[in-house]
Amino acid sequence: SSAAPLVDVTVAVVRAEPNLIDAFELPGVVEPNRIVTVSAELAGRIEQLPHKKGSLIKAGDLLVQLDASMLQPAFDGASAQVERDQIEFDRMAGLVERNATPRQDLDTARSQLTMSQASLGEIRARLKRTRIFNTTSGILNDLPVEEGEYVQPGTPVAEIVDAATVKVAVRVPERDVAFFAVGRTTQVSADTQDEPIMREGVISFISELADHQTRSTRMEIKLDNSDRSLRCGQIVHVHLTRRVLDNVIMIPLMAVIPMEDSKAVYVVNSSQTQRREIELGIIRGDRVQVRQGLQVGDRLIVAGHRFVAPGQTVNIVSENN
Helix, strand or coil, X not given: CCCCCCEEEEEEECCEEEEEXXXXXXXXXXXXXXXXXXXXXXXXXXXXXXXXXXXXXXXXXXXXXXXXCXXXXXXXXXXXXXXXXXXXXXXXXXXXHCCCCXXXXXXXXXXXXXXXXXXXXHHHHHHXXXXXXXXXXXXXXXXXXXXXXXXXXXXEEEEEEEEEEEEEEEEEEHHHHCCCCCCCXXXXXXXXXXXXXXXXXXXXXXXCCCECCCCEEEEEEEEXXXXXXXXXXXXXXXXXXEEEEEEEEEEEHHHCEECCCCEEEEEECCCEEEEEEEEEEEEXXXXXXXXXXXXXXXXXXXXXXXXXXXXXXXXXXXXXX
């Protein structure tokens, strides 16, 4: 009988890529760096609200002026009392020095001065609390009170959102969390109407607890947003690199033959074919990483491999070096 015709195959020489970036992308949500609620410390009627909702304010700016008309006369009276008591104390000190009055009179004057100073200090503190100042720079996001309204201690009067720095919250699958650490830089991109934004951020937080339902862990990335191009609540793309792999063997996916419980490829290092079981890694488009089973320099059959058997002689129609 005549010999069976040789199978035509295409061969590619296995090469190693010097480094392969093992990266992936996840959606993230922009959140403010912090939200500060400012509350009244004193009961009083609101006399003035210098800033409108939505305005950009700095730390130290006046947020609310409470009515101080009841406290001002008390403050003036207490100041005058301190002045009188100070004069009396100085007079007594002079008399005691000249032995013109008993020391007990000086002690009495000292007690009186201390009491009036304490009283003045208390009124000064209350007067100071009629002016409510901002503690952090940001956007005046909410102003839940109006001029003329009477507030009690603890009433929230303003909400400040600090979005000059933002954090991007992302949920990382459980299997990938181990690749990341606080302090590592990563890229975040956002689609805008004008042109895409690309920012570098730093991982600032990785939760110790994974979400049992989603099998994912919350990770936060701090970003500079001083130009306010990112808005809180916006969905962005987080580009995460697990690792950079050295000397990686990548082969065409179509060269892989699925076996019952493994994957295999055919090589032809002499003129006869040999089947190799392989272990696969990362998939990149139409190529896949081979972790085990192939060596650099192996001649891999990339076309015609489905028609060959181990130990068969084949006809190499083309070879890519």
